[in-house]
Amino acid sequence: MKKLAFAAMGVAAALTLAGCSGGAASSGGGGGGDEAEIRVWLNGTDTPDEAREYLKTTFEDDHPGSTLTIEEQSWTGIVDKLTTSLSGSDSPDVVEVGNTQSAAFTSAGAFLDLSDHYEDLGGDDLLPGFVEAGTYDGTFYAAPYYSGARLVFYKKDLYAAAGLSVPTTLDEYVSHGVALAAANPGVSGIYFPGQDWYNALPFIWENGGEIATEEGGEWVGGFSSPESQAGLKQVQTVMTTASLAPKDGNETDPQVPYCAGTVAQLSAPSWVRWSILAPADADAPGCPDQEANLGVFALPGKDGGAAQVFAGGSNVAVAAKSANPELAVDALKIMLSDEYQTILGTAGLVPAKVSLAGTIGTDEAATAITEAATNAKLTPASPRWADVEAAGILQDFFVKVAQGGDVAALAEELDARIEEILNS
Amino acid sequence: MTIGQDLLRADRPDAERGGGPRGSGATRGPRRSRRGSGAAGGRAGLTPAALLVPSAAVLIVVVGYPLVTLLVMSFQEFGRAQAFGAPAPFVGFDNYVRVLTDSTFWTVLLRSLAFCAVNVAATMTLGTLIALLMQRLGRALRLLVSVGLLLAWAMPALTAVIVWGWMFDTQFGVINHLLTVLTGTDFANHSWLIDPLSFFLVATVIITWQSVPFVAFTVYAGLTQVPDEVLEAAQLDGAGPVARFRLIVFPYLKSIFLVVTVLQVIWDLRVFTQIFALQGIGGIREQTSTIGVYIYQTSLAGGEYGTGGAIAVLLVILMLAISLYYVRATLKEDES
Numbered sequence: 001m002k003k004l005a006f007a008a009m010g011v012a013a014a015l016t017l018a019g020c021s022g023g024a025a026s027s028g029g030g031g032g033g034d035e036a037e038i039r040v041w042l043n044g045t046d047t048p049d050e051a052r053e054y055l056k057t058t059f060e061d062d063h064p065g066s067t068l069t070i071e072e073q074s075w076t077g078i079v080d081k082l083t084t085s086l087s088g089s090d091s092p093d094v095v096e097v098g099n100t101q102s103a104a105f106t107s108a109g110a111f112l113d114l115s116d117h118y119e120d121l122g123g124d125d126l127l128p129g130f131v132e133a134g135t136y137d138g139t140f141y142a143a144p145y146y147s148g149a150r151l152v153f154y155k156k157d158l159y160a161a162a163g164l165s166v167p168t169t170l171d172e173y174v175s176h177g178v179a180l181a182a183a184n185p186g187v188s189g190i191y192f193p194g195q196d197w198y199n200a201l202p203f204i205w206e207n208g209g210e211i212a213t214e215e216g217g218e219w220v221g222g223f224s225s226p227e228s229q230a231g232l233k234q235v236q237t238v239m240t241t242a243s244l245a246p247k248d249g250n251e252t253d254p255q256v257p258y259c260a261g262t263v264a265q266l267s268a269p270s271w272v273r274w275s276i277l278a279p280a281d282a283d284a285p286g287c288p289d290q291e292a293n294l295g296v297f298a299l300p301g302k303d304g305g306a307a308q309v310f311a312g313g314s315n316v317a318v319a320a321k322s323a324n325p326e327l328a329v330d331a332l333k334i335m336l337s338d339e340y341q342t343i344l345g346t347a348g349l350v351p352a353k354v355s356l357a358g359t360i361g362t363d364e365a366a367t368a369i370t371e372a373a374t375n376a377k378l379t380p381a382s383p384r385w386a387d388v389e390a391a392g393i394l395q396d397f398f399v400k401v402a403q404g405g406d407v408a409a410l411a412e413e414l415d416a417r418i419e420e421i422l423n424s
Numbered sequence: 425m426t427i428g429q430d431l432l433r434a435d436r437p438d439a440e441r442g443g444g445p446r447g448s449g450a451t452r453g454p455r456r457s458r459r460g461s462g463a464a465g466g467r468a469g470l471t472p473a474a475l476l477v478p479s480a481a482v483l484i485v486v487v488g489y490p491l492v493t494l495l496v497m498s499f500q501e502f503g504r505a506q507a508f509g510a511p512a513p514f515v516g517f518d519n520y521v522r523v524l525t526d527s528t529f530w531t532v533l534l535r536s537l538a539f540c541a542v543n544v545a546a547t548m549t550l551g552t553l554i555a556l557l558m559q560r561l562g563r564a565l566r567l568l569v570s571v572g573l574l575l576a577w578a579m580p581a582l583t584a585v586i587v588w589g590w591m592f593d594t595q596f597g598v599i600n601h602l603l604t605v606l607t608g609t610d611f612a613n614h615s616w617l618i619d620p621l622s623f624f625l626v627a628t629v630i631i632t633w634q635s636v637p638f639v640a641f642t643v644y645a646g647l648t649q650v651p652d653e654v655l656e657a658a659q660l661d662g663a664g665p666v667a668r669f670r671l672i673v674f675p676y677l678k679s680i681f682l683v684v685t686v687l688q689v690i691w692d693l694r695v696f697t698q699i700f701a702l703q704g705i706g707g708i709r710e711q712t713s714t715i716g717v718y719i720y721q722t723s724l725a726g727g728e729y730g731t732g733g734a735i736a737v738l739l740v741i742l743m744l745a746i747s748l749y750y751v752r753a754t755l756k757e758d759e760s
Contacts (some may be wrong), residue, residue: 076704077704077725079725080720080724080725083504083507083724083727084724086508087507087508104504104727107505108504108505108507108508108510109505109508109509109510110508194618244613245595246594246595246613246615246618246706247615247618248594248615248617248618248706248707248708249594249595249615249706250704250705250706256596257595260595260596262595320508387725387726387727390724390725390726390727391721391725391726392703392709392710392721392725393709393710395709396708396709396710399618399707399708400708403618421726
């Protein structure tokens with residue numbers, strides 16, 4: 001039976017191979033060998049459907065016979081997944097990667113050198129911080145994709161009931177949160193799940209602290225510095241007295257508690273606005289009836305103005321092992337075209353090109369986005385930083401902070417781990 | 425029984441030898457026929473070997489090649505750059521020394537062993553009880569239980585974790601809601617995953633729920649082999665249900681219990697999906713990683729394939745030891 005099965009498999013394989021070569025020969029004769037399938041990996045739901053549709057149709061119109069497939073990946077564990085798939089033989093062609101994760105791949109030679117296409121992709125019009133994130137040793141590997149600003153969303157009616165106005169300093173934002181939580185039992189004054197370390201960064205930076213600094217070629221963790229400690233204590237206050245979010249929860253799908261009415265203020269990426277306002281019958285339903293009640297502002301800094309927030313965002317790159325690098329670069333060019341980037345801009349993402357900043361619009365949210373983007377800041381510029389993120393030690397740390405742990409002792413432990421990874 | 429067999433085997437050459445020297449001419453015949461049967465035995469030995477070739481080939485490609493790569497990697501300095509083609513220098517036992525002197529490794533290993541012990545005990549007990557229950561049920565109810573077990577068994581592990589994760593959700597979970605309603609104490613916003621013990625309780629529920637069907641079906645199949653008359657006789661002699669299970673059913677099914685337990689130990693020791701997915705939902709990674717997840721975190725997330733490889737090789741050795749015990753037990757079973 002096994003022998004038979006194997007013989008059958010052999011015959012089937014032979015037939016399939018024959019079929020392939022036959023097909024290739026005929027297409028080679030007719031269409032110039034241009035026909036291929038391009039796989040694009042986009043992470044999470046950040047990219048709006050309209051942009052996905054535009055990419056697919058434009059690419060397939062430009063390259064008759066070729067197809068473009070978008071495969072959505074989850075942000076969680078993306079570094080591991082990219083490492084495995086980009087080094088394998090079944091690599092995707094175009095991949096999106098978090099801007100703070102780029103260095104792990106550009107330094108390892110996982111991406112195609114895009115230096116020759118720099119001008120075509122947008123040249124000096126591209127967001128400089130993201131070009132820097134995608135460049136390693138003077139070679140341009142990953143183009144900017146979009147930048148996401150973090151905004152604070154709040155419920156106007158709860159503000160009115162408590163007699164509050166939009167906060168102008170970080171301290172005021174915290175005291176608003178505590179006051180709102182006290183006035184509304186069962187409601188988070190500031191929704192702050194324990195694993196959400198991105199939202200903790202402004203507290204550290206605004207108090208003068210750093211995540212880690214490079215001193216004479218060695219990285220030194222910055223969580224135990226007195227400045228960072230002041231910020232972390234503030235984070236703990238918010239997490240323990242103003243937030244009812246799960247102490248070990250993550251930041252995905254914040255629209256669910258928001259729409260359930262248990263959140264007064266929420267700091268989140270700008271596109272979360274569309275998750276909140278999604279139609280009630282969508283796959284991921286929101287609460288569009290809350291539109292008039294949904295207020296938005298840029299997180300205020302310690303001394304007023306916009307706070308230094310984490311400049312989340314993405315880079316896009318072509319895999320070094322892509323089977324069709326030329327087609328993949330063409331797809332990348334579409335993603336950086338003015339039309340495509342305008343779609344991203346209207347959806348509330350900061351476009352990859354400086355000249356398109358106006359596409360975000362001029363309403364309250366757009367002003368807040370522009371304001372927040374002016375003061376955005378990045379994680380330490382080390383190729384090993386992605387490993388710190390992937391190890392999950394930041395999440396673990398803030399979960400323990402949320403549980404009311406000893407901030408000073410925990411910070412020392414965390415610094416040691418960060419130094420161990422960055423200096424290895 | 426084994427002793428008897430050994431005696432029999434020992435007898436055979438004696439008989440032959442005994443027959444040999446006595447009459448030279450008369451023994452030729454039987455000897456030749458013996459040789460003939462020996463040749464037939466040789467052919468019979470070749471056919472099974474030939475039949476094994478395809479599966480052996482598949483195993484060598486699918487299991488052997490990665491295993492050898494893993495072994496080589498565990499002696500190299502192998503990071504993310506090496507995964508993309510940079511040369512990997514050999515570093516001898518460096519990776520092993522680093523792993524074995526790391527207290528985290530020992531904590532994780534002990535945690536895995538404890539978790540495995542609890543899960544195997546829970547699975548075996550529940551599985552056996554359900555098998556006994558199925559034996560006593562009527563046809564319709566037994567079908568219902570079987571279908572229920574099959575569905576739990578057929579559910580992909582990741583899907584199961586997500587569904588159970590929703591049930592145990594901190595904010596909107598049905599478990600917290602029911603507990604609040606039933607007990608009167610406020611379970612709203614109670615996190616089930618933040619405390620490591622409670623995390624492993626949830627993990628145990630999920631894993632046991634999915635492994636019980638295999639045990640239940642196997643033991644139930646075994647139960648049909650226990651002769652009714654023996655049980656009846658024991659009952660007439662006044663043996664209660666517990667005594668009947670302990671003195672009759674268990675000895676009859678001993679080999680089944682042994683095999684199933686060893687398999688459960690292997691499965692529960694290398695558990696990955698359930699723990700990894702649960703960590704994404706909540707809990708603290710550092711306090712809840714089992715050995716499988718720890719290997720993943722070291723190799724893939726941390727980009728240290730060499731060190732991760734060394735841990736994996738150590739786990740393979742541990743698994744081999746358990747498997748050898750299993751193989752020996754099976755061989756003994758075949759003999760008797």
